[in-house]
Amino acid sequence: MKNKICLLFLLIPLFLTGCWDLAEIENRNYVINLGIDNENDEYIVTYGLAWNDDETHLGSVKTANGENLSFLIENADISSEKSTFLGHTKTLILGENVLKDKDMLQEVISTLKNNKDLSSKVLIMECQGRASDAVNAISEEKQMYIWNFYRTNANNMGHIQKTTFDNIKAQMETGGTAIIPVIKAENDEIIFYGCGIISNGILQKNFNQRESEFIYILNGCGKGSLFEEEDYLFKVSENKRKIKNENGILKIILNMKGKVIYNKNEVSPEEIETKLETEISDFMKKEIFVLPNGDYFNIGKYLIKDDGRNINNIRYADYNIIPVVHIQFENV
Numbered sequence: 001m002k003n004k005i006c007l008l009f010l011l012i013p014l015f016l017t018g019c020w021d022l023a024e025i026e027n028r029n030y031v032i033n034l035g036i037d038n039e040n041d042e043y044i045v046t047y048g049l050a051w052n053d054d055e056t057h058l059g060s061v062k063t064a065n066g067e068n069l070s071f072l073i074e075n076a077d078i079s080s081e082k083s084t085f086l087g088h089t090k091t092l093i094l095g096e097n098v099l100k101d102k103d104m105l106q107e108v109i110s111t112l113k114n115n116k117d118l119s120s121k122v123l124i125m126e127c128q129g130r131a132s133d134a135v136n137a138i139s140e141e142k143q144m145y146i147w148n149f150y151r152t153n154a155n156n157m158g159h160i161q162k163t164t165f166d167n168i169k170a171q172m173e174t175g176g177t178a179i180i181p182v183i184k185a186e187n188d189e190i191i192f193y194g195c196g197i198i199s200n201g202i203l204q205k206n207f208n209q210r211e212s213e214f215i216y217i218l219n220g221c222g223k224g225s226l227f228e229e230e231d232y233l234f235k236v237s238e239n240k241r242k243i244k245n246e247n248g249i250l251k252i253i254l255n256m257k258g259k260v261i262y263n264k265n266e267v268s269p270e271e272i273e274t275k276l277e278t279e280i281s282d283f284m285k286k287e288i289f290v291l292p293n294g295d296y297f298n299i300g301k302y303l304i305k306d307d308g309r310n311i312n313n314i315r316y317a318d319y320n321i322i323p324v325v326h327i328q329f330e331n332v
Helices: 002-016 069-074 102-113 131-140 147-153 165-174 209-218 269-287
Strands: 028-039 042-049 061-066 083-085 091-095 123-127 177-186 189-199 202-208 226-228 232-246 249-263 320-329
Touching (some): 028 131, 069 102, 091 102, 165 177, 202 209, 209 249
Parallel strands (some): 028 091
């Protein structure tokens, strides 16, 4: 009798536990790439789904649209028999219309921040045009993981900044600047365009590939940047930035290490160094402090504002700002 009672107590927990409220693996759509657009006051959410055993669903894409973004994110299974899970999402692609509207961008960030499944380390990219086109292009190429894009383009283009959801969220909450990589979909292919600057909670401006290299160099994160000319190609392997204010003269000291990949006409290291310094100087004159809240080189704190002017109203001409470029050539 005692043994039967013991057995009964051992069996009771089996009836008290279970997974009745959990979704079975095969009943979930696993989102790898998530795209968000806004057209005609409606959000368009595009889900690039992970591959599964059914070949008809390899790299499949699902779309939902409506005015309530939170509903679309939390109830993405409304058009499918399967529930949608964001826990494996690797890339968040935002369309231009979303990034250029401050309220809209704030809503997107707030909504995604409240999603318990989405990782804060998910990579964020801007798509020129519609984010849905980029998600479809990635799916067509069966490159469901965006790091395939970084890997396959590493040797034929310059540096590509990797920006996470944490980076954008911090910018929205505390100010400052975030650099976001820009891609575009062209003929079902993903092409790297350059970078965008998010400041004051909104996309301020996009820069092409060449200009984006200067953005990275001036921020001290230019490792991997490529500077290609007709005669030579120079690749940066290390990049550090130091700023000194010497009696009102602001020196931006850029230390780079790199190597010349090819040099058709034997251009001297001194010529390469001078050309880069001139280009960087010209770029700064054109771009520094010219946007609302546009201190995206984060050098305003080094300026002497003895007249009390707001940093947003300062222009390059108000200060003597000099870039100083030092290059250590690895193969010279």
